[in-house]
Amino acid sequence: MHFTSETRLDDGVLGRHFTLDGIPGLLWTPPEASASAPVPLILLGHPPLGLRAMHPRLVSRARRSAADGFASATIELPGSGDRPARPALNQAREDLRRAMRAGEPVGDDLVDALVLPLVDAAVPEWRTALDALLSLPDIDGPVGFSGGLISVAVRLAVTDPRITAAVLFAGSLVPRVILEEARQVTVPLHVLLQWDDEGNDREASLALFDAFASPEKSLHAHLGGHSGVPAHAGDAAAEFFARHLRAG
Template structure:
């Protein structure tokens, strides 16, 4: 078991940001600056070609910390952020670039690469959760959520399917046969967002993934527009979702 080592710390707008490593896995933990007692934890999976401190990750983290008093953690996926790229990463990225340039479908490449990353990420997320729960401000036995769209869904669904410590999850903007099969094993509350006019994911495929979740409590948010046009208020909705299911309370408009 790897221990967690903090490597940097800063504070802004009521949020403490701490960089950490678990073995060779780099991550960041956001927490309330008030130093409150033990609080729920939300894990966020970042999107493809992004990283743990991408503005979307930072924005979601600050919402969850300031509005709910939660701790929020993100780790760099293999081949992303501060992690070195392997020859496999470079081949897949080159294949994606060529597909974009020639107008060929990118979805088969994205699905193939994301399934590879999901396999690598699963033990890393579980090791990170083990280490985070050693912190007194998080502890064992407390509520844990997972939040991720696109690649964050591709890597998160397999994790939530096998990790009993995660008790609520928000996903979206993804579909594949492998993810559908894993979704059938998920029974915790789920919020799922999709774009009705997604140019990469057929509408029927997004609906099939939502239908596959075995949760008795699940909510579908279908918004008009293409994949990159998902409304910003979906992040606010996720905050309220986690507040309901992890025991927090939204303390300011979300």
């Protein structure tokens, strides 16, 4: 991990850009974090729009995490931002847009082509990033995962035992294989669902929630479309992490 720049925000949060095996990333730590008092970590998932486009929202989420005593970090997704393009993934996205414009059903093959290559590539990168982040003197476990593509979060929760709690956003298409993997997820979950999400199958989201094997899981559904998540939903998610990561 190579840090390329750092900025001290007005609330004392230290924001740092880094690269890891050529992958750009961002790390924020609260002012009290130190080698003698390392803090828990929240990995910030995000949609594949690029870190530059997502930066304002990521900073806002990181500030809230820091106020609660947590570090937070994220990495650029494969095929996003300045990373090399993935033509097959771009084609799948165009096929999805075409199907939605035409009012056609989105079949399993298209969902697989759209989601699985990204999951297969992104999850090992997240795990490598977690190795590097937890080696820093001012960061320690436990580790939470928040938001982003729910299929990435499911695969990561199944394959990496360092993830101890997750806040998930049921706002993206989910392949059948990920639905099956969800049956292996046992960490505490806080799941957000926009009831009128125009790009998401509500019944599929409910089926995914039902599939999770977590003894503690809660579903928080709000009226409105994909981008209409109410501000207070963030408060509830923060309280969830405070309860689980501090307890850890």
